Each structure stands twice: as C-alpha cells, then as structure tokens.
Amino acid sequence: MSFDTERAGAVATRGRPRTFDRAEALRKAMEVFWERGYEGTSISDLTAAMGINSPSLYAAFGCKEQLFRETIAHYNETLGATAYAELRDRPTAREAIAAVLRHHAVVFCDPDHPRGCMIVLVATTFSENTRSVHEYLAKWRHAVEDDFQARIERGIAEGDVPTGVDATAVAAFYNTVNHGMAIQARDGADRAKLSAIAEAAISAWDGLVGQCR
Incomplete structure (x- = not known):
C-alpha cells in the first residue's frame, strides 16, 4: 500500500560475486x-x-x-500492488473498498502462497527482542487503514460519500474486516466463506455512510 517503506538496504557483497538469484x-x-x-x-x-x-x-x-x-x-510491491491499484483507480470509494475486499477473498486462499495476509499475520505477538519487528508491521497495518481513510475522504471531496461521514471510523471498520478475513483464511476458511464475509461488509456501506443525495 502507500506506506513509505523503511526498506533496509542490502549489505554490499564482499569477496566472490554472488552465485544465486x-x-x-x-x-x-x-x-x-x-x-x-x-x-x-x-x-x-x-x-x-x-x-x-x-x-x-x-x-x-x-x-x-x-x-x-x-x-x-x-x-x-508484488502481491500487495493489485489491492492498492483497486483502491486508487475505482471511481467511487464504495467500489474501491469493495474491490479490495473481493480481491482479498481470492488471494488470501491462493494455493500458490501461504494463506492469509503476510502483513497481518507474521508478527502480531512479540518478545522484547522482536519488539522492533512488531512495531514495523504495526505501521504497515495502520497504513492500510490510512489508505482506506484517504480513499473515503477523496470520496467526500468528489461527492460519492456524504459530507460529515466519519471517515476514520468507516476506515477502521473495513480494515478490521480485512484483518479478520486474513485470520479466517489462515484458520482454513475457503474462498466462498471469505467472499460471503466481504459481501456482508460491502452491504453495510450504506448504513455506515448514508446514501448520497
């Protein structure tokens, strides 16, 4: 997503050239x-x-x-790029968030990768020795919510979300659904179950934001 990565630079190779990809x-x-x-x-x-x-x-x-x-x-930059593109490119905030949830209902169960979302799952608990890792992942998880909020605020500015909507609360709701879907996938939920969760959350949109007039 749009969180500015703190990616660590690779240490310069010493000695013989690398012999791996x-x-x-x-x-x-x-x-x-x-x-x-x-x-x-x-x-x-x-x-x-x-x-x-x-x-x-x-x-x-x-x-x-x-x-x-x-x-x-x-x-x-790879697996997360599609979701960010959906969030950025869909014409309304509702369509954008719906597209992200529907996309994740598929990819969280992709048999070619571990189940769920790496950012949600790999470091939710920690010891003192790994606190920095947990905090690093927490920033990424908060960044997803910030992206949802920014897209809702863009919807307010463009007129597809009513003025006065609590963008922070709505973004937190959909980010929580997103996290829950990742955990469900790790626990064995299939695509049908994740899709049902996504559709239920999408159907809640009008109740959360009200209907534009």
Missing part, C-alpha cells in the same frame, strides 16, 4: 516468514529455502531483521 532468494525468504512468522523462522530455515549458506545470506541481506524488512517491501 537475489530476487528469487528474496521471494523464497518471504514465503518462509509468511508461513512461519518472524519469531518462528530460523536462519537455517531461511538458508534452506533460499538455497544459500549463512555467509551469503548475511553478505547479501544483512541480519535476519533486514532480510525480513526487504521481504515485506517485496510483498507490497
């Missing part, structure tokens, strides 16, 4: 973090998935947390 290694690391969570992922898990040894990992990506932050940026 960095972008592919990053994608594989993303999948491991997404499936197991930040604390549940070890360096050995990462090196096994990425097909590199630990010196190569540290040389290319820095520490585990730096690698993790790069995977979050990668997630947003």
Whole structure:
C-alpha cells in the first residue's frame, strides 16, 4: 500500500560475486516468514529455502531483521500492488473498498502462497527482542487503514460519500474486516466463506455512510 517503506538496504557483497538469484532468494525468504512468522523462522530455515549458506545470506541481506524488512517491501510491491491499484483507480470509494475486499477473498486462499495476509499475520505477538519487528508491521497495518481513510475522504471531496461521514471510523471498520478475513483464511476458511464475509461488509456501506443525495 502507500506506506513509505523503511526498506533496509542490502549489505554490499564482499569477496566472490554472488552465485544465486537475489530476487528469487528474496521471494523464497518471504514465503518462509509468511508461513512461519518472524519469531518462528530460523536462519537455517531461511538458508534452506533460499538455497544459500549463512555467509551469503548475511553478505547479501544483512541480519535476519533486514532480510525480513526487504521481504515485506517485496510483498507490497508484488502481491500487495493489485489491492492498492483497486483502491486508487475505482471511481467511487464504495467500489474501491469493495474491490479490495473481493480481491482479498481470492488471494488470501491462493494455493500458490501461504494463506492469509503476510502483513497481518507474521508478527502480531512479540518478545522484547522482536519488539522492533512488531512495531514495523504495526505501521504497515495502520497504513492500510490510512489508505482506506484517504480513499473515503477523496470520496467526500468528489461527492460519492456524504459530507460529515466519519471517515476514520468507516476506515477502521473495513480494515478490521480485512484483518479478520486474513485470520479466517489462515484458520482454513475457503474462498466462498471469505467472499460471503466481504459481501456482508460491502452491504453495510450504506448504513455506515448514508446514501448520497
């Protein structure tokens, strides 16, 4: 989404040139973090998935947390890009938020990736040693809500959302639905169930914002 990423720069390679595809290694690391969570992922898990040894990992990506932050940026630039485009390009706020929820009802169950949303799921709990990771993910989660709010405020300015609507509350509601769908997917909900949740939330729009006149 539109949150300004704090992506960590990769540590410059030392010694012999890399003999692996960095972008592919990053994608594989993303999948491991997404499936197991930040604390549940070890360096050995990462090196096994990425097909590199630990010196190569540290040389290319820095520490585990730096690698993790790069995977979050990668997630947003690839899998997260479609949802942001829907939010930006749909002609009304209602259509934009509906498109995001309907999109997530599909992708949260995509068999080609871990279920749910990486940003919602990978670091909701934390120890003192991983507080910075939790706070980093919390910023991303709040950024989604900020994007919803900005789109509703744009709808007010453009006349498809009534003046006086509490954009903050409506955005928080739909972001909560979005988070809940991610958790439902991780717990095994199928596309039909997630679609039903999305449609119920979409049908609540008029009650939340009122009808434009």
